[in-house]
Amino acid sequence: MSELHSLLTFPERPISQSYYLPKLQHFLKSGIPATYTLEQVAAFEREEKSECEGEECNADNSTSNTTPLHILARSLPLDIKNEELQVVMNMMNILFEYGAGWNFIDYEDKTVGDLILERNQSRESPLYKRLVEAGVSAELLLRKLNGGDVEFLDTDEPEDISSEEAIQMVSGGEKQEPVVSDDNDATAANQQVYLKTKLEYKNDALITKENKDGVMMDWETKIMEIASETLFPDLKATSSATVLNIGFGMGIIDTFIQAQKPFRHYICEAHPDVLAKMRKDGWYEKDNVIILEGRWQDTLNKLLDEGDVFFDGIYYDTFSEHYQDMLDLYDVVVGLIKPEGVFSFFNGLGADRSLCYDVYKEIVEIDVANYGMKCDYTKYSLDEQLPDWNDVKRSYFNCNYYYHPRITFV
Numbered sequence: 001m002s003e004l005h006s007l008l009t010f011p012e013r014p015i016s017q018s019y020y021l022p023k024l025q026h027f028l029k030s031g032i033p034a035t036y037t038l039e040q041v042a043a044f045e046r047e048e049k050s051e052c053e054g055e056e057c058n059a060d061n062s063t064s065n066t067t068p069l070h071i072l073a074r075s076l077p078l079d080i081k082n083e084e085l086q087v088v089m090n091m092m093n094i095l096f097e098y099g100a101g102w103n104f105i106d107y108e109d110k111t112v113g114d115l116i117l118e119r120n121q122s123r124e125s126p127l128y129k130r131l132v133e134a135g136v137s138a139e140l141l142l143r144k145l146n147g148g149d150v151e152f153l154d155t156d157e158p159e160d161i162s163s164e165e166a167i168q169m170v171s172g173g174e175k176q177e178p179v180v181s182d183d184n185d186a187t188a189a190n191q192q193v194y195l196k197t198k199l200e201y202k203n204d205a206l207i208t209k210e211n212k213d214g215v216m217m218d219w220e221t222k223i224m225e226i227a228s229e230t231l232f233p234d235l236k237a238t239s240s241a242t243v244l245n246i247g248f249g250m251g252i253i254d255t256f257i258q259a260q261k262p263f264r265h266y267i268c269e270a271h272p273d274v275l276a277k278m279r280k281d282g283w284y285e286k287d288n289v290i291i292l293e294g295r296w297q298d299t300l301n302k303l304l305d306e307g308d309v310f311f312d313g314i315y316y317d318t319f320s321e322h323y324q325d326m327l328d329l330y331d332v333v334v335g336l337i338k339p340e341g342v343f344s345f346f347n348g349l350g351a352d353r354s355l356c357y358d359v360y361k362e363i364v365e366i367d368v369a370n371y372g373m374k375c376d377y378t379k380y381s382l383d384e385q386l387p388d389w390n391d392v393k394r395s396y397f398n399c400n401y402y403y404h405p406r407i408t409f410v
């Protein structure tokens with residue numbers, strides 16, 4: 001452990017400005033990076049030892065990054081006083097000022113957020129909120145630097161949460177798993193590949209035929225039920241409502257929507273196997289159902305151009321798309337929704353890590369505000385719902401709570 005790292009274990013109590021701040025500033029000013037990790041210290045020590053012993057140094061294969069912020073968070077005293085918290089906040093601010101990252105994963109596969117929460121600080125605590133704020137700023141800045149392209153995390157930083165994970169964080173799901181054998185991530189990353197991938201309906205899931213990856217799973221049924229209610233701003237007048245669902249999947253939300261007997265129920269679906277299933281199950285014969293075959297990017301823009309239909313509720317839950325697609329969708333939604341209408345979506349944005357889930361919760365709020373809309377979240381516990389993930393390659397939703405978004409014009 002370096003002297004910087006030792007300082008962040010809070011060897012002196014009470015934690016005072018006069019003891020900690022000058023020392024921290026001294027280390028950072030003297031050139032120790034605010035991202036200096038325990039793993040780098042260990043590698044340096046290994047190299048020195050090998051040099052002394054005239055041996056070749058074995059490379060460190062660890063992919064973790066235990067940063068100064070991790071050490072600070074891990075060392076937070078459980079009995080910390082309010083005045084001390086203020087000093088720790090100042091220390092965090094200094095570390096951020098010197099370039100500390102918010103999203104590194106430590107040797108225990110934890111974010112700084114996980115560690116802060118473990119030390120009895122809540123999601124509402126100033127330290128956790130400061131970390132989320134740093135994440136939001138970093139993501140928005142990154143978007144600007146990328147010229148508007150949304151990338152959740154820095155792909156130039158291999159030590160960060162990987163860009164592969166980033167894809168999963170930012171898209172409509174969860175359900176982005178590789179299928180095509182020669183390009184493992186193509187299905188998740190590329191719609192054209194996904195749309196050519198064979199799908200299979202099982203009892204409790206829609207999966208890709210070859211690799212058995214989940215496109216939709218029935219543990220989300222409760223979420224779909226809640227979402228379907230959101231789509232009817234006036235639950236007493238559902239029979240006069242016109243609703244649009246983007247992404248049929250297993251038809252769970254569409255079944256809930258049908259139960260409300262809406263005036264018109266539009267369903268937009270792009271995958272041929274899903275469309276075939278819809279045909280087989282009689283969705284094409286329902287009087288109030290209108291099926292828009294193809295990608296929403298094509299079919300909805302056509303509706304927009306025609307200018308005949310406006311929706312009381314729009315729901316979005318697709319597969320193999322990215323947050324950039326959602327940003328594009330906002331443009332369409334504002335043109336298709338009635339002034340009092342509601343937009344909602346399956347919120348798996350960043351849900352593999354609770355810190356990222358909290359960061360993206362705020363990013364959506366900021367983005368929809370640009371359209372004169374607000375996003376209200378209702379938090380639901382998922383303790384009873386989450387599956388054991390045994391049947392899929394990896395879990396895509398690791399938070400035991402769900403932020404249900406309800407987006408309306410202000």
Ligand SMILES: C[S@@+](CC[C@H](N)C(=O)[O-])C[C@H]1O[C@@H](n2cnc3c(N)ncnc32)[C@H](O)[C@@H]1O
Nearest residue numbers: 247249250251252253270271295296317318319
């Ligand atoms: C996760 S499933 C939807 C599950 C659905 N909410 C339910 O309750 O069963 C995603 C669906 O979106 C469809 N999809 C993916 N990209 C699409 C796009 N660009 N336009 C329309 N549908 C798309 C997929 O084929 C798939 O059927």
